[in-house]
Each structure stands twice: as C-alpha cells, then as structure tokens.
Amino acid sequence: MSELRMENLVARYGKVTALDRLNLTIKDGELVTLLGPSGCGKTTTLRSVSGFLKPDEGEIYIGNRNITDIPPEKRGIGLVFQNYALWPHMTVFQNLAFGLELRKVPLEEIKKRVRSVLSVVKLEGYEDRYPRQLSGGQQQRVALARAIILEPDILLLDEPLSNLDALLREQMRFEIAQIHRRLGITTLYVTHDQTEAMVISDRIVIMKDGKVMQDGRPEEIYLRPKNRFVAGFMGTTTFIEGTIKSSHGDSCVLKTSEGWELRGITCGGVTPGSKASAAVRPEAVEILYSPVATVSGQSHTENSFEAEVDSSYFTGEVIDYHFRLGGSYIRVRGDTKKILKPGEKVTVRIDPDRLPIVPAE
C-alpha cells in the first residue's frame, strides 16, 4: 500500500516557520495538489517528503514505513522538477536507464522498460536524442518518464508545467491527468496555478503560511470555500462585505452597509449577526442590459442591483468589466456584442447558487 502520510510536520528557516504542524494524508493512487501563493510551504512539504529537507518535527510515512530519517535515494520516490533536470550529457535512453542500472536491472529488461515508458509518454523512437534536441514539452515528458520508470511508491511533481508556454501547458495538464489515471501512482503535485490544480487533482490542499487552509475535491474548494483566503485564491474573486441577516441550512442572507440583501451559499460556518464576505466571481454575475426598476439600488428581483461601469477591458473572448456596486467593486464578464461605456448604469444579477458567503477576516 502506498498511502503517504504526514504527521505534525514542522519546518523552520531561521525564525520563519515554513510548515506549521502539517497533517496530510494522500490515499493510495490519489493525486493531491498543494496549491497556494509563494512562501505558503508547498515546496517545503514536497522537499520534506522527497528527503531533501529534514523537518524539524513530525513524521512522514509511506504505508506503514516511517521514512522521516531515510535518505532520498532509499525512499522509493519519483521526482519531476520544474526545470526537468534531465542530465544533458545523457541521451533519453541513458536518462531513463540511469535508475535501473543502479538497481542492476539486466540490459534487455532496461530496454524493454524504456520502450514501454516512452510509449506511455508518447515519445517512441526518441531514445537516442539528447535533451538539447527536444522541445520543452518533450523534455517534460522524458522527466515524467524518468520518474515513473522506477515504479515509485510515490510520485512528486514540483510545478512541472510552469516552464511551458500557455498552449502546451494546457495540453500537458490533461496528459498528466490521463497518465496518472492509467498508472495509479500516489501523487503529490505542487503548483500555484489554480486551473492546473482543478484539472488534474482528485483533491486540492490550499496552503497559507505553512498551514492547510482547506482540503477537498476541486469543486468543493471552488464552490464551498471555507474562508476568505480560499475564496480569494480560487477564481477571479471580488468581495462584498456585510453582516449575516439570516441563515437557513445551506443558504444565508448577507446585508450590506447600503441595506442591500444578497442571498448566497453558507460557507465556513457563518452565523446570523456575524461579519461576512460574499465572494463574487464573474461567471456568477449576469448583466441585464434592459433597465430594471430598483429601490435604493436594489431591484425587487432577488440578488439584482444597480451597478455602474467603472472601467472595461477587451480580452478577445469577453469584455472584462469593473462595476461599482454601492461601496464595492465587482468584476463581471460581458458579451462583446454590446460594449458598455464607463459611467453607464445597468442592473446585475448575482446567482445565489454560485455566491459563497464566507466569514470576514
């Protein structure tokens, strides 16, 4: 069994605590992504698991095996680096065969496994090429092949797509997800790209200041953020502040300082009377181009408000509007067929089923 378990991990760099009692379990065959801003501790976690950093406290297990004090070369972990780290003086074959040679695998078996793993990453026939003769995407695939050819218990990927161009990065996300599904290796993936994390992960762990802020399935993290940090980190989010007026099960009503009422999804245990923030994402906002009657800025229709265009940006697919909504600003995506000018007033409706309301910080 290749379950990866971290118990009370603490890592410090001088006075800075990079990991603050981290507890995390990755089930056998699961792909978990550590997501967070720079300095949140995700790379420190990965380096602790790989053995290149000794945590100050805590223990790491693969299955029932405590690997905390085991050197990296004996952990049975495959690593894929941001810069691929393919040895430039070795051909693709030699890069892939390196670990097998160290394990004294017979040459015929090595050849067979190299061919097999190259077919997994769709690079058949590239055995004799040097890394410099490969594109960035191909190098990334060789790096992945080098990590999986040893059939590791755990696969660690450290921002493996961040050096690729946008188009290739999008393509490789799906390929990594497919390869993981095919091989079923327990995988810990580190990235700061939320879309990448959404596409490939079984589970996402959002980190901040060495702590787990939320741990859950991608859709859960996105639609039900537990706090303002997670809500702000996932998607293009703007906030409307207020106080919880009422709460009924999964739904609650936020009252703003203008007296407007917004209904949304109860997240992070907000309770009536508590300060809260509505996390508005562009895809949850609809622009009603025809004027709608409002009273003090709020329409009779639920979650509909008068908004004024503050600025607009043409992005090609959509117009990215910044609307002034009472004392707040929200970002909205509009149709390119009808372009609104700054100062124009329209009514916007925020979908209550896509409006998480989280505790204010």
Next chain:
Amino acid sequence: MLVSSSASRKGLNVPSYLFLLAPAVIFMLLMYAYPFLASIVRSFLDKSGAFSFENYLKTIDLYTKDIAFTFSVTLFNTACTAVLAILLAVYFRIRQNRITKILSAIYKLPLFIPFVVVAQMMNSFLAPHGLLNVALAQLGLIDLKQPLQLFNFAGLSFGFLWKQVPFAVLIMHGGFQMIDNSYIEAARSAGAGMGKVITRVLIPMNKSSILVSLVLVYSQIVGTFTLPYMLIGGKIPTTITVDIAHRVNYFRDFGVANALGVFSYLLVLLTAWYYLKTKLGETK
C-alpha cells in the same frame, strides 16, 4: 549585415568590420606567431645558417632523459592535480558548512604567490635540513642524519601541486557551482548515492571546465622555469626549461635551445589536440 552589404557595394571582398580586428591580428602575428615560427625555423639551421638536423641530433643525444623527465613530471602532476582539484571542488559544491567556508578562503592564497616565491619557499621547506625534514625528525619518523632528498621529482611535484591545485579548483569550482541542485536531487531520487552522483552526474556535467583547467595546468607545468631551476638546477634529470636556459646562458647555443623549445611545443600540442578533439566532439 548593413556594413557587409555597403562593403560589397564598394566592390570589397571582405566585410569592412573585419578591419576592426586588424590591430589585434597584427599584434598576434608580431608578438606570437613570428617568434614562434622563427624559433622553429632556427632550430633547423646550423651555425652557418644552412638547413640541418644537427640541433635535433644533439638534443636527442644530450637531453632525451630530460624530455622524458619533463613529460613524466607534467603528466604525473596534471593527473594528481586532476584528482585533488576534483575532490576539493566537488566537496565545496556538495557541502556548505563552516569548514568549506574556511577552506574556500584559504585554498586561493597560493594563486597570489608568484612561482619564484613558491620556488624559494619550497627550497627552504624541502631542503635536507628544511622545515619538513626537521618536523618529520621531531616526530621520530626519520633520522635527520639521513634526511629525505626532495630536490628531485618528488619535491618538484610537491611544489607544482601546491601552486596548481588551487588554480584548477578555482576553475572547476565555478563550473560545479553552475550545476543546479535539481540535477543532483534527480540522481539521488533515482537511487544514486553521493559517489554515483559525483561520477555519473557532477563530473560529466562539468567536463568542460575540468578539461580547460587541466589543459592550462599541463601547459603551465611544461613551461615553468623557476621552480625546477631553483629546486633541481642543472642536476640530471631536469626539465626542458632549465636546459634551454643552460644552452643559452653558458653556450649561447640558440639552435639547440630552439630545438628543445620545439619539443616543449610538441608536448603542449598533445593537450591542444586532445582539447580541440573533445570540444569538436561536444559541438557535434
């Protein structure tokens, strides 16, 4: 490109920007190529100025042992420098602690000491009643009545290594530092211990600077005069450089001196050939 096309409009065959190179090329021709070629030509002239192999026959007759000695001292010291410098440079690369900080500050000191000073230091350090023999005698390892005789191959090697190892480390260390940690970590996660990381990853990845440093060390040892002159002098065997000085100072025999010079060119040519062969291989 623009300069080139304007030059071709004026009917010139060479791009005009090549004239920028003229001062450097003239300097090289006058200061390096001419003396070099002149010394080769003169090595084939007898005292009357006629073409002859007389200088070479005399050189082979008198100095074969010294040529062999020079070659063996050079090869031995280049090989020892390679081993010691690689070990030190690798150590500096993979360990970053207080010891490496102190060592990396100290090892550079010999670089700032001229060969003549090193030669004088070695002269007193390695002498029959010098510091080394006295220290060994005090430790009870030798009898000072029969001190170690070190004004020979061994003492010369000690001096060369003292001076050349830091130089080689300096160049190699720069190369090793350029290797990103991820290459080492990738090897370790594939199951390599530090020994394999060094031999299979670090040294091959730094082959270029190792090669450059050893070619320079080899060439410098072949051409060093002061250290062999002050440690060995005219004793047999000695190095080619001492023999050249001897032929010129005592016999004004520039013909044999030039022939000896050609032998040292040939020794250096070996490394130049190896260096170019390797570099061309890398380019391919």
